[in-house]
Amino acid sequence: MFIDLLIDAIKEKDNPTVVGLDPKLDFIPQFIKEKAFKEHGVNLKGAAQAIIEFNKGLIDALCDIVPAVKPQLAYYEMYGIEGLMAFEQTVKYAKEKGMIVIADGKRNDIGTTAESYSAGFLGKTLISEDVLQPVFDADALTVNPYLGVDGIKPFIDDCKRYQKGIFVLVKTSNKSSGQLQDILTDKGKSIYEIVAELVEEWGKSLRGKYGYSSVGAVVGATYPNQAKILRKAMKHAYILVPGYGAQGGTARDVAHSFDGEGLGAIVNASRSIMCAYMSDNWKDQYSVDNYADASRAEAIRMRDDINAAIKT
Numbered sequence: 507m508f509i510d511l512l513i514d515a516i517k518e519k520d521n522p523t524v525v526g527l528d529p530k531l532d533f534i535p536q537f538i539k540e541k542a543f544k545e546h547g548v549n550l551k552g553a554a555q556a557i558i559e560f561n562k563g564l565i566d567a568l569c570d571i572v573p574a575v576k577p578q579l580a581y582y583e584m585y586g587i588e589g590l591m592a593f594e595q596t597v598k599y600a601k602e603k604g605m606i607v608i609a610d611g612k613r614n615d616i617g618t619t620a621e622s623y624s625a626g627f628l629g630k631t632l633i634s635e636d637v638l639q640p641v642f643d644a645d646a647l648t649v650n651p652y653l654g655v656d657g658i659k660p661f662i663d664d665c666k667r668y669q670k671g672i673f674v675l676v677k678t679s680n681k682s683s684g685q686l687q688d689i690l691t692d693k694g695k696s697i698y699e700i701v702a703e704l705v706e707e708w709g710k711s712l713r714g715k716y717g718y719s720s721v722g723a724v725v726g727a728t729y730p731n732q733a734k735i736l737r738k739a740m741k742h743a744y745i746l747v748p749g750y751g752a753q754g755g756t757a758r759d760v761a762h763s764f765d766g767e768g769l770g771a772i773v774n775a776s777r778s779i780m781c782a783y784m785s786d787n788w789k790d791q792y793s794v795d796n797y798a799d800a801s802r803a804e805a806i807r808m809r810d811d812i813n814a815a816i817k818t
């Protein structure tokens with residue numbers, strides 16, 4: 507099942523992190539863009555080719571030390587069909603290199619539409635009575651709980667059928683997340699605590715050998731106090747933690763999402779890894795031509811930073 511594969515990969519690499527692949531053109535080295543534009547034109551196709559090249563370089567540099575990647579759909583959809591093809595190729599390449607792929611799409615809708623989202627990202631699309639076709643075929647998807655269980659059940663069904671996972675938004679990392687998520691309900695609990703209870707409930711039938719479920723949760727690194735509460739409230743939910751690095755979250759902050767065994771969470775960083783070659787930490791040691799080596803150095807620094815915080 508998905509969660510066991512994820513935990514096995516984290517243990518094998520001794521690395522509870524996931525690298526975000528959010529390839530804005532501004533982040534991509536000029537030499538990659540020039541080559542892609544020369545071959546395909548200064549257009550959406552050229553941009554998509556640059557993204558593929560950039561992502562492949564990162565995946566090659568990271569696949570032996572980082573267990574998973576998290577491409578965020580928005581950075582691909584903004585380039586239309588060509589961007590979606592770049593997403594598809596990125597997923598395929600990362601999987602070929604042995605990485606787990608968490609598609610960050612924050613999808614949901616009414617039940618029948620959620621079924622279609624789930625078919626596209628996790629399950630299979632029905633073409634004819636006897637032909638079912640996998641489409642993007644990610645290993646896991648981020649989902650929005652706002653529509654309640656009928657919007658979540660189709661994803662859970664596909665998690666069971668196809669060994670996939672979901673991460674439900676519980677307490678997001680952004681500044682205004684409290685505007686809705688922190689509202690106190692008449693049960694004396696906040697909305698994020700109620701969602702946490704639902705995540706535990708929704709994940710009951712998908713628990714694996716480590717006791718964690720393939721129904722996980724998203725909890726931002728920028729809210730360490732809430733993470734402390736949520737780690738206790740969702741004993742069986744693996745927590746995907748965005749907000750480390752570029753958003754200011756630290757290793758001490760993310761430590762609250764882990765259990766006593768150093769499991770229970772996987773921490774994401776996107777910009778701080780992708781753009782390491784431009785950062786004050788690494789720009790003097792790595793030229794733009796070696797952007798992927800700079801990303802590897804930052805990924806190792808992040809891994810060691812987090813391991814030191816969760817193992818003390």
Ligand SMILES: O=c1ccn([C@@H]2O[C@H](COP(=O)(O)O)[C@@H](O)[C@H]2O)c(=O)[nH]1
Pocket residue numbers: 526528578610677678679680724725726748749750751752753774775776777778
């Ligand atoms: O609460 C959330 C949920 C998702 N994200 C996504 O994670 C990455 C963070 O990128 P950084 O560059 O490391 O800040 C990005 O894809 C967000 O869409 C989040 O930040 N917070």
